[in-house]
Amino acid sequence: MEERVALEMITALSAARKATHLYPPAHPKYQQAVAELTAAVHECVLEGPFTLNVHLGRLYQDSRVLSSEVSGSHAIAEALEAHRVESITFEPDVSEHDAITLVEVLAMRPTPSLDVAEELERRGATAIVVAAIVDEEAEEAEERDRIREQDRALYKRLLGVLRTLTARIQQTGDPNVGEAGMVVEGILARLMDDSAAVLGLATMNGQSETNLFHSINTMIYALIVGNELGIPEEGLTSLGVAALLHDIGKVAFDTTDPAQVEQARYLHPKIGADILSRLPEQDRTPMLVAYEHHMAADGSGYPEREAGYVTHPYSRMVAIADRYDRLTTVKPEGFAMTPDQAVIQLLRDTASLLDQTLTRLFVKSLGVFPVGCVVRLTDHSVGVVCARGADSLHPRVRLMYDADGLLLESEREIETAEAEIGIVEIVDPESLAVTVSDHL
Template structure:
């Protein structure tokens, strides 16, 4: 019953299909709210690229939630409170900030939610806005990293370390000036050096914190390193980059590209995935990128697509074993005429048919 629609294509009378959250995890717009011109204008000002709407033509298409609402709310509040506290302090001068105690309990809830999903996949999380991007980004990267860790066969203890490291990977940005973090133009050389410093600052904040494992601190330190040595802050290569940090690097890059930023709009999942695939064997480990490819829903449920047959429709179901070949509910014939009786095509079975484009792309 849901369809993913670009905000510029929203029309009055459409109904919200999936909750839209604030940075504190509070629901800004609930399911079923009918869009007015005022609400559409507000969504545009929030710089959200796409939202889910209800649609009778897509009845029965459900969007899996990767986290329970209570877990999401508690996690975002926890991140916001602690990151704001660090922003107002000078944590790198020394002293403990009890981050392990603050984040361990919420990390257990996040891990329980993600682990409970059958055939868990990387789905679109919140439609991130430019405002308060850091909080939602931190949570999304954590969830995506856990999906990859679970697919890698990690133990619960390993997943807790990966989860904490990914949740706190950008904690160093609490010490970067806001005018640099949210500058809409290209950073100058000095600003770029300041931004790059967040990785080392994050490591300094986390490495001596009680109950924060050192490997979690290295996720903050190494998530911008690349296997060909082109990353920062140390330019290390290959297996010198810990595998946890390599998973966080993939999750971080993917979520950054699929989120609205002050300097560019959000990409759709298939667009972001193509950029990542272009870095196979140079920026990212080939095998890790292949596992990522197998776990990400590049065509999420509700996405409007055009097939090589000329027909258009909506993604209705994802196959865990073949996420890039979903089931499509056909809504229009090749001439663009609406079908009286929509039907479904399973691309995992109809191998001669491909997705030729994404509507609103």
């Protein structure tokens, strides 16, 4: 088929589209435009189905580029792309009704809810097949949301398991942790796959049940250290369960009673170790970690112990994780450090409280801008760090506010390195009234 035939059809299609805007259907000029279009379309399908493609503003007949000099070419390419149409195929039995319907649908205002293929079908244009442009960004966002929902469900399951476990220990003193182990393994699998997503989960905090949230977040951070250190999977499960249960001794106290708070603080390691010593399995790690996680590197802390007492490495990892979560969690009096401030505090704490090597390892795995940091970028937009990027100064950022300070309707992620955008400052989420975990 000659190129001329295709070009005539494009011109006729554009003219008909214009006519629908200018004249009512009964008007002779409209009728003429439709008749010409129908004739042009029929000529195109003489030898079989005819497909018109659009790509980056150019029209193609199959893979042949069509001249863009012809009248209406730009308008049609633009209209198709605005309607997210990648190709139109006219079948040989295409009718005048089909052609008119196509023109009418392309004259509609393109909106996200307008699906050209569906609209043609609804109006009975059966001999025109339309393929939509695949919006990769939208598909990626959808997939990301789906995974995020799954991760949150996993976190909630863990909350449920821990809630049940805590209640059972309170009632019967029976620490059966089998189910906790299974959920820890679930988190661990996600951590191997996408540690940034799991770190994002750890920004979740509860208004109530703060101990449960604290336990899960401590577990996540401890697993981050353990993973960075290269502990094999079995060891990580054990570390995860131990971290999850490190404060289990608090079940013996009513922490809403101010008189018991101080007691709970000093006695929960010992009581927790007692409870966990009754674990049926051989693994003594949870018991040790509960007992040792408030023992400081310089010999201070509690419970008291003899000089030269060496704590289990897992206890030291949990101490770091516990500290980081406490520093970054909003207290009843409304104060919490931003992740970068907490990292600096952790490094200071290595002078007395925390294991220096393990803390450095944790800080290294968090990066310069840890997941959960709210940052202002050089173009003035604001977002939350959602993953490590190409290098430590250029994380991946999920944008929340555009350059004018307006809240974005749909979140967009950018690789700051690729976009050549830098970070100007870290912003206190409180000053923006932002709940970070809602955006991760």
